[in-house]
Amino acid sequence: MEINKRELISFNERKFPEDICFRPIGIIHSPFKNLTGIPIQPSMSIAQGRIEIFEEYQDALKDLDEFSHIFCFYFFDMVKLPVPLQSKPFLKDEIMGVFAIRTPFRPNPIGLSVLELVEVKDNIILVNNLDILDKTPVIDIKPFVPHFDNRETNKIGWLEGCIRDKVS
Numbered sequence: 001m002e003i004n005k006r007e008l009i010s011f012n013e014r015k016f017p018e019d020i021c022f023r024p025i026g027i028i029h030s031p032f033k034n035l036t037g038i039p040i041q042p043s044m045s046i047a048q049g050r051i052e053i054f055e056e057y058q059d060a061l062k063d064l065d066e067f068s069h070i071f072c073f074y075f076f077d078m079v080k081l082p083v084p085l086q087s088k089p090f091l092k093d094e095i096m097g098v099f100a101i102r103t104p105f106r107p108n109p110i111g112l113s114v115l116e117l118v119e120v121k122d123n124i125i126l127v128n129n130l131d132i133l134d135k136t137p138v139i140d141i142k143p144f145v146p147h148f149d150n151r152e153t154n155k156i157g158w159l160e161g162c163i164r165d166k167v168s
Contacts, residue, residue, distance in 0.1 A: 076109035
């Protein structure tokens with residue numbers, strides 16, 4: 001179905017949602033069984049693992065194996081809400097706003113990792129560069145497309161001069 005032929009609510013009937021609810025589409029299987037020692041970003045990880053997509057969503061995996069990397073969106077299900085809006089990041093000893101850091105402790109505890117896709121077999125996605133705790137619920141998968149997703153930048157805020165490999 002073409003995107004412009006899909007059924008949408010009319011713009012005039014659109015109301016801002018009070019709540020947004022998601023259902024997990026899968027689960028992460030990773031070597032990280034506790035919070036200690038998890039790489040703080042996927043680019044700093046050599047860990048392998050798999051994403052199990054629940055059977056009712058398996059058809060959505062069609063053609064995904066044609067991509068080298070994926071975005072994996074997931075839910076930090078162990079975060080207790082509410083969270084402070086400021087926190088200290090791993091790479092600097094200073095309190096910062098949570099929207100300026102990559103802490104899992106966020107008002108909406110959603111995670112995002114770019115993972116190398118090794119293979120798709122049935123309802124399993126084998127991945128490299130995992131930085132996600134075992135048994136984490138998956139919200140969505142999207143293909144990483146360098147032409148769309150890479151950006152040249154000369155401004156990385158407080159991270160300038162702070163980036164180094166680190167684990168939690």
